[in-house]
Amino acid sequence: MTALDDADLRRLRSRLEAREAQLREEVRALDAESSDTPGGAAQGVEDIGEQGEERIRGAVRHAEKERDIDELRAIAAAQERMAQGSYGLCVDCGAAIALNRLEVQPAAMRCVPCQERFERSHRVGARIPPVI
Numbered sequence: 001m002t003a004l005d006d007a008d009l010r011r012l013r014s015r016l017e018a019r020e021a022q023l024r025e026e027v028r029a030l031d032a033e034s035s036d037t038p039g040g041a042a043q044g045v046e047d048i049g050e051q052g053e054e055r056i057r058g059a060v061r062h063a064e065k066e067r068d069i070d071e072l073r074a075i076a077a078a079q080e081r082m083a084q085g086s087y088g089l090c091v092d093c094g095a096a097i098a099l100n101r102l103e104v105q106p107a108a109m110r111c112v113p114c115q116e117r118f119e120r121s122h123r124v125g126a127r128i129p130p131v132i
Contacts, residue, residue, distance in 0.1 A: 004102075020076075033061065071107070074109070075106075090109070092117075097111050
């Protein structure tokens with residue numbers, strides 16, 4: 001059982017919902033931006049240097065969208081754990097996740113030691129596709 005009280009859960013649920021709304025808006029904006037520029041190319045790109053810069057900007061936008069979608073998935077998983085009554089418990093070891101960690105990262109699914117172990121054994125961070 002989690003050590004979080006009802007007030008903690010309400011506050012953290014609210015933070016998750018607010019962040020979810022913010023991320024959904026960012027993804028919508030990125031989608032709208034890419035639909036405004038057919039084929040992902042900017043209007044008025046004149047030379048090869050500008051084309052290269054536009055490809056890099058497109059790759060960064062893609063990485064930003066991917067990061068936002070990954071965070072939306074983490075939020076959905078946290079909301080599901082709340083519904084199941086397991087929110088605030090580490091998915092690896094079952095220990096309670098410290099409230100201060102959840103305050104900073106409400107979608108956290110691991111305690112700090114398990115998260116450090118996970119990051120040592122898994123690739124984490126932004127994935128920017130190669131630009132051709």
